[in-house]
Structures are given as structure tokens and as C-alpha cells.
Amino acid sequence: MIAARAGIRLVQHRIAALRRAVVGEVEDTNRLIYHVLRGGVLVSVAVLLFGFILVGAKSAALPDHSVPTRSLIPQLVEFTPAGFLSLGVLVLIATPMVRVLLSLLSFAEDRDRTYVLMTGIVLVNLLISVFLLA
Amino acid sequence: MSPVEVLLLLALAAFFAGLGGSYLGIGGGVFLVPFMTLVLAVDIKRAIATSLIGVIATSSGAASVYVRDHLTNLRLAMFLEVATTIGAITGALVALLVPAVFLYVAFGAVVLYAAATMVRVRETAKERSYRGGAEPALVKRLNLSSVYFDQEDQAVYRYRVDRPGAGFGVSAAAGLFSGLLGVGGGFIKVPAMNILMRVPMKAAVATSNFMIGVTAAASAFIYYSQGLVDPSLAAMVIIGVFTGTNLGTRLLVRAKAANVRFVFAIFLAVLGIAMAVRALGFSGVV
Numbered sequence: 218m219i220a221a222r223a224g225i226r227l228v229q230h231r232i233a234a235l236r237r238a239v240v241g242e243v244e245d246t247n248r249l250i251y252h253v254l255r256g257g258v259l260v261s262v263a264v265l266l267f268g269f270i271l272v273g274a275k276s277a278a279l280p281d282h283s284v285p286t287r288s289l290i291p292q293l294v295e296f297t298p299a300g301f302l303s304l305g306v307l308v309l310i311a312t313p314m315v316r317v318l319l320s321l322l323s324f325a326e327d328r329d330r331t332y333v334l335m336t337g338i339v340l341v342n343l344l345i346s347v348f349l350l351a
Numbered sequence: 352m353s354p355v356e357v358l359l360l361l362a363l364a365a366f367f368a369g370l371g372g373s374y375l376g377i378g379g380g381v382f383l384v385p386f387m388t389l390v391l392a393v394d395i396k397r398a399i400a401t402s403l404i405g406v407i408a409t410s411s412g413a414a415s416v417y418v419r420d421h422l423t424n425l426r427l428a429m430f431l432e433v434a435t436t437i438g439a440i441t442g443a444l445v446a447l448l449v450p451a452v453f454l455y456v457a458f459g460a461v462v463l464y465a466a467a468t469m470v471r472v473r474e475t476a477k478e479r480s481y482r483g484g485a486e487p488a489l490v491k492r493l494n495l496s497s498v499y500f501d502q503e504d505q506a507v508y509r510y511r512v513d514r515p516g517a518g519f520g521v522s523a524a525a526g527l528f529s530g531l532l533g534v535g536g537g538f539i540k541v542p543a544m545n546i547l548m549r550v551p552m553k554a555a556v557a558t559s560n561f562m563i564g565v566t567a568a569a570s571a572f573i574y575y576s577q578g579l580v581d582p583s584l585a586a587m588v589i590i591g592v593f594t595g596t597n598l599g600t601r602l603l604v605r606a607k608a609a610n611v612r613f614v615f616a617i618f619l620a621v622l623g624i625a626m627a628v629r630a631l632g633f634s635g636v637v
Contacts, residue, residue: 246425247418254415254564258408262593265586279354279583283575302582306404309589310571312411313564320429331493335429339565342436346569349440351576 246323250316257312261305268301286351314343354583357391361584362591364390365405369595372406372535373413373560379592380406380534381465384458385622387584389629395451395458397581399533400574403567405588406535410564412596414557422557424497424550427512431522431558435536435566438526443570446531447577452630458532459627465538466619489515499554510551518548522562530570535563 280299284292292300317340324332364386368379380402387398417423495512521543525536537559544555
């Protein structure tokens, strides 16, 4: 009985140690990614809510067409609802892209050439999607 | 329906999409696209564009928590994202070119397939555990095998990734469907990673969720640049999904996923049939 209990305790210690090792090894990058993904969504939601406040304040109609990226800044300067709602959507689309960029930097720091190359390809694909039809 | 009613209904639907999506490891697009086209009478290409935005929101919200809890295999995700992003860009370009009826048919088929994959068997600890033998050369070269901590079993599982080539191919297909139909493609990637690549279910769900955001971003901007994103609809979807995922990731820790999954599977099957019927209506049969 005592031996069994000691055995269980030993296993529990082993699991805890392993868990600490797993967590410790990958802590930094994971934390950073967590904050980027969460932060991106939060900023997007905040900008969108501001856009809806503008709709109410200016008693404007709800916009049903997004603002093309090249005319976004003039719209933001004029505080149009369409401008801010589009900006919120664009912030959200950009969030995973920023995450990929951070992954690239993290692999570069580790001098992991294979993964720098692979992350680079993903980043190029994302840039292609941005500039292909714009 | 007045525009305000449409927006409120959409926010509610997005809330449930976010809740179910984060909970079941899917993006929620399989639910949002039929809801927008069948209930809110939104044009299917605009519905796909709006859904993609919702998919990014679900993925970013849920994935962040999984990454923090070390369920996500970041290397495996990076490797497969090469395939999913190429697939997604191709899918979006195809969607812009083909007539709407084709999208309805493809969506109906894909949603029915998703419903079938939802009804899956619970994984045992034995299946999670490490198998011996030599790793495939590519897996070794890319260092894809990993470890994760299972909250439920209070145990660390080391796992070996198998069949990287097949997984890469299936991921490209998942990316294609994501860009084409505005879904996350988790229902394709999760079974592929679990059955083909032998990644434990929880790690597969977390890794799939992580990849979905980047995959959807690769096609979302193509739709945006074509003026297909309605900013008001997209905004309501983001806000609804954001609220839903926050609740969903909290629920995931305790509730019985199997029950929810079964109800969701039946629900998806009904949506798939409804989309197929709509496609028949388009071609003049019904």
C-alpha cells in the first residue's frame, strides 16, 4: 500500500517535471503569439465599435461596401463610418500575418534555416494575396 | 427584414459560430455561410467573404489560448501552412470566376462531409501514446514530432508524426476549400492530422485552429480587394464571434464535447441538404 502510494507520488513528480520542461522550453514564443493574436482581435473589435458609434453619431446609413485600401486614409481623416469599419476588418485580416512575421523572426533567432525558409514562403504567399488583385 | 434586424440576427449567429467553433475545433464558416445565404438572403460570394472574416476571428481567439496552453504544434502548423495558403489563394481565385450555383453545390457536399466527420469516436490513452519505430526522413529533418500536456489525463504525451507528404496534400485541399467556400477547413485537417499523421486529437484540433487564421487571411484580402466584404456585416460577425469564442474556450475545459458534437453534426447535415436544395432551385429543378 505504502509502496503503491510512493509509486504514484513518484509518477506525479515525474509528470510535473516533464510539464515544466515542456512549458519552459517553448514559453517565450508561445506567450508572444498569444498576445499578438488576442491583441489583434481586441484592437479590431475596438475600432469596429468606434465605427458603429460614428454611424449613430452622424446618423449615417450603414455602409455596405468596404473602402479600397488606397482611399482608406482620407476616409479615416474625415471620420467616416465606412472608413473605421473597414479599418477594423483590415486589422483582423492583418493579425495572422503579423503572427507569421513574428514566427519568422523567432526561427531566425534560433538560426533554424529550414523553418525560416518555410515561414518565408508562407509570408510571400500572404503578400501575393495582398497585391495580386489590388 | 430591415438592415438592423439582419445585423442583429447575424451577430447572434456569429456568437453561436464562435461558441461552437472554438469548442469543436472548427472555424464556424460551415454554419455562417448557409445562415447568411438561406436566412438573411445575402449573395453567396459576399457571404463567403464575410464568413472568412468570422473564421479569422474564431481562429485568433481560440488559437491564442491553445498556443498559451502548449497544445499547438507550431512547427507542424508552419509546415502545413505552406500548403494551406497556396490552396486558399487558388480557391479564392476560382470562387471569383465560377457561377454561384457551383458554390452552392460544392458547399452542400462539403458541409455533409463535415457532418459525417463530426461523429467521431473518443480517443483512448493508448492511442495517444508514443509508438516505436523509425520516423519518416522528412519528419526527422523538419523535427515535426512533439509533446503536449493533456489536462484531462494529467499526463505528458510524446507523439511521432507520420506521413508528412499525405498530410501536406490534404492540407492544400483544405486550404482550397477554405478560400473557395469561406470555411476554416478544420473538419478536413483535424481527421487528416489525427488519422493520417497520427497526431493526438487535442493537439490536432489546436494545430488546425492555429492554421485556420493564416489560411483564411490568405484569401480574405482577395475578396476584400474585389469589394465583396460588406463592412457592416463583417463587423457584426467579428463582434459576435469574439463574444462566442471567449465563452467557448472557457466551456471547453469541462463540458462533454461528444454530446455537443452529435447535435452539431445533425444540424450541419440539415444545413447541407438545404444548400443542395437551393442549388437545385437555381438550376430550375425544384
